[in-house]
Amino acid sequence: MADGALIQSRYQLLELIGRGGMGEVWRARDESLGRPVAVKCLNPLGSRQEEPFLRALRERFRREARVAAGLQHRGVTVVHDFGESEGVLFLVMELLDGHNLSQLLTARGSEPLPAAEVVDIAEQVAAALAYTHRQGIIHRDLKPANVMRLADGTVKICDFGIARLAEDIGLSAKLTGAGMAMGTPHYMSPEQIAGTPLDHRSDLYSFGCVLYEIATGAPPFDLGDPWAILIGHRDTPPEPPRAHRPDLPPELEEFILALLAKHPDDRPEDAVGHARRLAALTAAPPAPLAPAGPYPAPGPHGTDGSGLPGGPRPPRRGTAAGLPRVPVPRPPERLPDWTRGMRAGSRASGSWPLRPPPPDRSAGLTGQWTGLPGRPDPAAQGHTALAQLPAEGAGPAPEFLAVLASRHRAGESLGRLGRWAEAHEVHAALASTRARALGEEHPDTLLSRHETAYALGRLGRWEEALDLFGRVAAARERVLGPAHPDTLGTRYQTGIALGRLGLREEALDLYGTLVVAWTRAEGPAHPETLRARHARGITLGRLGRWEEALSEAREVYALRARVLSPGHPDTLVSRREIAVALGWLERWEEALAEYREVRTARERVLGPGHPDALASRNDEAHCLEQLGRAGEAVELYRQVAELRDGTAPEG
Incomplete structure (x- = not known):
């Protein structure tokens, strides 16, 4: 979508105000009712999937949007309308005047929010969750970026139903392929990580993670790498918030720790009631030491009611000035050796721009990954440490696939930062590991080899890149088929490498083949067809065939202006190619x-x-x-x- 676009002859897009993995959010005007609105445009579906899948996805979108539109609570963002425009699914929502919690923390330099504000947010979010849970609706991706604090102090939860759609669209394909549900690792519940069925109590755990972060300045398991974070959620009791910030009201700490219980049964049944009592209790100055809170009595699941498995809760530290600090026993180190020394990454976005060291395959993880924490599986008694590479004949363990997925994202993040030498090192090592674990021609192995070749090109090592792109394209053609988008994508990059090496006639022939393939598969106006035609036009110019280059640039520009909009960056690039050709023609x-x-x-x-x-x-x-x-x-x-x-x- 572009500035000034009019959706369904009603919603005028005025200003881009946010962009994320799912798409864009625009400030817009409802021309029919004359009111400001926010329009969330999901990323185009394209046609990477079969049409029956896309039809099912559109129906899921309509169903989820209707559910979201039916939510009527002051703590939930109002959805006014939804639909599809030129292949783009969109939601029309109330335009909020405020900032999300992630932005509030960033504005404070990651300093925590005032305790009174945390308690107020806790009470409002608990009430909104209680309402949605009564409707049978689970958010699935509650995090600071999805909680808005308005200028008048109202707190609203955003993006109900979006997480489920993200799973279907495939944004979480790498995680779901490992048996894990959609979610941001810093805020995922243990059962969500395990891939077991979820209920409303998963949202309560994520709610606890959000409160922990805004109360202390950091999430409960801020361990620097997605894999380490996931294991922290599964195995490690969170350090009490007052260990980081002694001035917090003890009742707030009790509430957060109760929400962070490892097993769903040990989380508060009535979170909103507890939040209201918390607000009432903290209206008075906090006591210096924490009394027993109004949370579940010792339950039948091997906990003391705090949700911390394995016996009594560690003693809390003193809170008032001058009181002795009682040391909090730390849980035993249970993370693989390769996670040590990793740097912290982005919390709310779920991306980690880091350079992970190579895996130590002698390191293992004790315990079962799947199933609920704290519930021993009789069949697993006496099991040994789980090796990172699968045994002969066994499929890769879900946690091992999660490690590989996190390293792939790390390599992508390094590339976005322009650190191509490090990105190449990460992708090359990952390709080797995936080949051993999954097979030389597994799609994920080929993906890593493609990314390795791309990094080689960005480093100027075009001969190596050309060789590797050629091998990946041949393998993808065997495994996926000659017309698969991934196969065609690698062949496109092969053309780039040919052009960089001065092999322009070969590049021109390749681009022409790609134009035919994409046209046959997707049609003449598909963005990938136009991308191949754009590259062909540039190559014609480099061969001195400027009249042909001008004709191609004009046709691509006209199609992009119609399909993407006249102001789209790709459209403007095509228009610039028209000017370049005209210049060469004097x-x-x-x-x-x-x-x-x-x-x-x-x-x-x-x-x-x-x-x-x-x-x-x-x-x-x-x-x-x-x-x-x-x-x-x-x-x-x-x-x-x-x-x-x-x-x-x-x-």
Whole structure:
């Protein structure tokens, strides 16, 4: 979607206000009712799946959206409308004036929120969850980014139903393939990690994780790597919040620890009642030491009612100034050796820009992964440590697949940061590990080899990249078929490598084959068809065939403007290629007009100081030089320099 787009002749998109893994959120105007709204546009479905799957997904979306629209509570974001526009599913919601809890923590430099504010948030979120749970609705992905604090102090939960849709769309495919449900690792319940059926008590555990973070500044298991975090949720009692922040009311600590019980049966039955009593109790100054809280008595599941398995709760530290600090016994180290020394990553987003060391395959994890924690499986009594690589004839263990998935995400994060040497090292090691565990031609192994080749290209090692892309493409064709999107994607990257090595005729032939394949599979206006045509046009230009390059650029631009919108970045790239071709054909006046249109659109959408907008000013200046208008060109170059230095107003 683009700025100014009109959805279903009713919702005018005005400003992009958020972007995430599921899609974009826009500030918009409901033209029919004349009111501001927020429009969440989910990422395009494309056609990577069979049409019956997409039909089922659209029906799931409609069902989940109707459920969300039926929720009427001051603590839940109101959904006004939903639908599909040009292949994009969208939700229309109330426009909220405020910030989510993740933003509030970031604004405070990760310092925790005031205790009174934490208690107020706890009471409001508990009431909203109690309402939705009475409707039989589970959120499944409660985290700070999904809880909004409005300007008037109201707290609202967002994105009910989105987590279930994310599972279906495939954003969590790597986790669900390992038997785990959708969720962000810092806030996932033990049963969610185990892949067992969920009920409302899973949301209560995530709620406890959220409260722990806003009360202390860090999630309960801030261990630096997704794998270590998951094991922390499963095996390790959380350190009492007052060990990090002694001024917290003891009743708040009791409430958080009760929510973080490892087994669902040990979490509060009436969270909203406890939250209200907490608000009443903390209206007075907190006592220096924690009394017994109003939480479950010793239960039948080997706990003392706190939800901490294995006996009495560790003694709490003193809270008032001058009181002795009673040491809290730490649980035994039960994480694999390779997790030690890893750096912390992003908490709320679930991404980890880190460089994990290679696995120590002699390290294991004691205990069963699947099933509920604290409930011994008689069949598993006396089992030995679980090796990271599967035994002969056995399938990979779910936790091992989770390790591999987390390392893949780490490699991707390193690439996004431009740290390509490290990204190459991570992907190459992961490809080797996946080959041993899953097979040389398993789709995940081939994915890692593709990412390794891509990193080689970004490092300028194009001959190695070309060789590896060729081998991956051949393997994907054997395993997935010649028309599979992954096969075609690798062949596209092969064309890039050929072009970089100056093998332009071969690249041109390859792009032409891809255009035919994508057109046959998806149609002439599909984004991948147009991407292949765009690359073919650039290659025609590099071969000096500028009339053909100009014709191709114009056709691709027209199709992208219709399919993606005139202001879409890909559309503007195609329009720039028109100007480039016109310049090489010495049609500089026409080229100048095209360059100016691109510059104007980029400045409107991205801002005058954005690198792409600055590049467009340079393009325009170069064109003016070719026309002999040196004075105007110098002025544009001066504007670019000032904007890059931050000395010019962006207007």
